[in-house]
Amino acid sequence: MDLTDEEARRALPLKWGVPDDVIPAWVAEMDYAVDPVVLGAVQRALADGITGYPLARDEALATSYAAWAGRHFGWAPEPEAVQAVVDVTAGVRLAIDVLSGPGGVVFPTPGYNAQHRLAEVTGRTEHLLEVPTSADRCEIDLDALDRLLAKGAQTLLLTQPHNPWGRVFTRAELEGVRDVVVRHGARVVSDEIHAPLVLPGAEHVSYLSIEGTHDHAVAVVAASKAFNTAGLRCAQLVVPSAADRELLAAEPMSRNDSWSPLGVVAARAAYDHGDPWLASLVERLDQQRALLGELLAAHLPEVRMRPLEATYLAWLDASAYGHDDAAAAALDRGRVMVSPGASYAPGTTGQVRLNIATSADRLTEIVERLAKAWR
Structure with a gap:
């Protein structure tokens, strides 16, 4: 189940501890309700x-x-x-x-x-x-x-x-x-x-x-x-x-x-007991992976993305749009919080890590905001 913004702010205080007008897509937590069996x-x-x-x-x-x-x-x-x-x-x-x-x-x-x-x-x-x-x-x-x-x-x-x-x-x-x-x-x-x-x-x-x-x-x-x-x-x-x-x-x-x-x-x-829930999660993430590819092609065709084979964390290269610090531009101009690539590879520019484990609507808005910020 997708968490609403209000539910996510309660459940994920680090990830969602951002201003109300910012969509968080950074730390590796998912905007989904915990498996009821585990909970x-x-x-x-x-x-x-x-x-x-x-x-x-x-x-x-x-x-x-x-x-x-x-x-x-x-x-x-x-x-x-x-x-x-x-x-x-x-x-x-x-x-x-x-x-x-x-x-x-x-x-x-x-x-x-x-x-x-x-x-x-x-x-x-x-x-x-x-x-x-x-x-x-x-x-x-x-x-x-x-x-x-x-x-x-x-x-x-x-x-x-x-x-x-x-x-x-x-x-x-x-x-x-x-x-x-x-x-x-x-x-x-x-x-x-x-x-x-x-x-x-x-x-x-x-x-x-x-x-x-x-x-x-x-x-x-x-x-x-x-x-x-x-x-x-x-x-x-x-x-x-x-x-x-x-x-x-x-x-x-x-x-x-x-x-x-x-x-x-x-x-x-x-x-x-979590195999059924995990199978549904992987199916959802596969759908999100496909959606991300479609959204990038439509809104940010110059962004290069490494093939996503596992995780819900996409590595994007936005340097073609001229931003050395693409994460700062995403936050300042698009109100999206992503992880700066330099924190994973010191000295690099133009890369970010994007968390896609969210709702389809939220991911769509994230990419639309990134396009506004980077293009």
Whole structure:
């Protein structure tokens, strides 16, 4: 169900905390009502007074995720490989802190803005692997990755499906990444939070499903992005290596705590009972993807858009219209709030990330306003 403006302002205070004349299309939250099954589970948990500490290890959550991954991806970890963390970025940080060597972290850019400088936070050097901000299908330059690892970097932070590229990496691409990483004895931390949001025409392949990855890789996953429950604070770290699990278990509790018991309830409900709602969501996002293409062709024909294979986040290049800061122009002249491309790829101009997870009417007005702002 589409939220009205009034409902969205109550439900999504960050995204919709903008002036009344501004349409927000920036942060990765959806203007849709939460799956009633998930919402009902959380409401029952609150009625039961479940507001205390969560279990240090929740076997039911691990089993639920493993079964869900098996249904959706044809590959599932063993339940003992699945551990709760507070959110995906915290899980990435934990993995780098505990499992990675002291060398630098390779971070493909454009890359998720909240994960810029994670290398610095974990006491390592960040190596940006720049991918041209064009409308072409984005691919990781394996030769460039090889050079960075040869110079001493020891970890690749892989985001797949990718935000903000909208890319789904193929099995062959991931096998190429594996070969380079293995050659240098490096590690992969794979952020797969957008895996449930692969659109028709593409297929998610977990990095951990690739042969020869379990000894050097972990994945960080969550139901929160697909089911709009980020505020409930629960993601999962998938650690197939028993040796890596022992290293994590030996760390003090302060390394990994503070996920929410309500987040666990929501994640289990989503994994166990959310398949019908998720299928309807993917259908809606596919419709929005098609609508966006039609609207851009009609109103902003010079805008280049990378092919959107997953997520509800479109990467637009509006530089043909002469705006170095297209996001500022969108807000000032069109009263639309989008995410500036420079926050994902420092130093770039003319690009923005646009959130299409809204109503068809609202998306139409967004593009019409962008045309007024940019043309």
